[in-house]
Amino acid sequence: MQITIALAKGRLAEMAEDLLERCGLDVSELREDSRKLVFYDRKNDVRYLLVKPTDVPVYVDHGVADLGVVGKDTLLEAGRPLYEMLDLRYGKCDICVAGYAEKKRQEITSAVTRVATKYPRIAKMYYQQKGENIEIIKLNGSIELGPILGLSDVIVDIVESGRTLKENGLSVLETVCAVSARLVVNRVSLKTKYEAIAPLIAKMKEELEAEK
């Protein structure tokens, strides 16, 4: 029975390819420089999709892909009912609230913290837990510009080394959560394609344990 694995394009995909290869899958087609969107390992009857990270949970939720490798940040933002079965422990970073440490807001007219982010769902959940009212400004890139230009008071973004923040005079104010790459599985596939999926997950787990 064929299984389909959706990989988040970019660095996560490369790391996932290494892990899958160590689990005995053939990922050579994926490594070729090509414009294809669908790749095969015909010997093991595996099909790979290379898609935008935010689309990985979509493909897996609908069952078009049985498995997916994607960052926890993307999963939190998507909020879909997927089986999240393994922490692949690479692509580690934090989701943080960042801004100017010393500068308290002085505007009289804004009682509500303005948060610029490309993760509106995560930001909303975080501030809801804290019981704070916020106004979300959705941006798609260069989030750091928010506080610099006065568009927002803080940002909620992913922070790896903190270099971008530092170079822009911002600092981490709060840590929302730690994220890393995860293996997600469609709820139905895990049961209906159990024979094909379970051994692969077991093998991946083994490889990850060996790495520890």
Add this chain to the structure above:
Amino acid sequence: MRRNQLPEGVQDFLPAECRAKRDLEETLRQEFMKNGYEEIETPSFEYYDVFSDGIGAYMQENMIKFFDLNGRILVLRPDVTVPIARMISNNFAEEGQFRFFYIQNAYGVEDYTIGQRSEFTQAGVELVGKGGSGADAESIALAVRSLLGAGLTGFKIDIGQVGFYKGLLQDGNIPGETAEELRELIDNKNSVELEYRLDQLGVDSALREKLLALPGLFGGREVLEKARALSGNAACAAALDNLEAVYQLLCEFGYEKYLSLDLGMLHKYHYYSGIVFRGMAHEMGFPLLSGGRYDGLNGEFGIDRPAVGFALGVKRVLIALERQGSLRVKRTKKTVVAAQAHWAKAAFLQAEALRQAGQVAVFEIDPAPEVLAGYAADENVDAVYYYSDQAQPERRK
């Protein structure tokens, strides 16, 4: 806004799909009736209070609400199980057993970006007034019969028992809110976050190990043994005895190939108290049907009665059937009897005679020439009779 726009999450059913949907509904209706279940209808909307309190409570933000003239809040029913519990308490004061079924729409404010609908047809059954493994097995067997009757192949009914999880929690001092949070993590097989959360909570190591094992407790019959080794407390043992008895009965019915077990399956709705199950086919990423035992719900409306049931998503089954290549729309052959107004009576009588004989007859006065030609070209039209200027019709096809 353009005037022909539809609200999000609703759809029109055009003839082919509507026909397929009605055929499936009729198949399910017959299946339910053959099993001695009686059809009921409940109102499309009820007071908010029916759905807002107790173990049957729905998320406020997921219900479609409006007001009556007295300012009371009404909601479009988010499911049919709760209204049936309400209906039974209104109409049946005596003890007894009820086998009811329904084919009705339910409504909700859902996340349309992830493919959920705000109006969806559910076909479901409720067996109220009977507890125990026999009733559980009856309900699951009917779920199998329904999917088979619909024409699906290669589906699975995944069975769990929420009593096992609730039993495990008895060993620890875990507050309700946390139990709900852990339930969600286990249901999503999120072993990763479950481990982090249990560490954070400082749950004692014996319970921690048991809870961590839950997401992996799925598969075939062997799951029962693994679970028995995990906990010896009375509640857990009772849950497993029930699950084993149900599984055994279904095997005796010859349904073993459709079954799988999953003790980490913990449905969202709080009213489930024992057996829970989901029907799935690999052509569809979402469950096709979902159900279980909900013994506490009826008591909230009056008399405490055990109950078990399931609801099947009609549209989801249609999609799964189509993906399996077995969704066929039955075409109805028709005869067209057309006439110039002068001969209308003769044509009308002929059409009526055809209908009496069980055929489909379209009767049309003064058809435009291109319409008449269109009928002749239509592959679903068997014959075309046209009364132009004489009492005897001309055969155009």
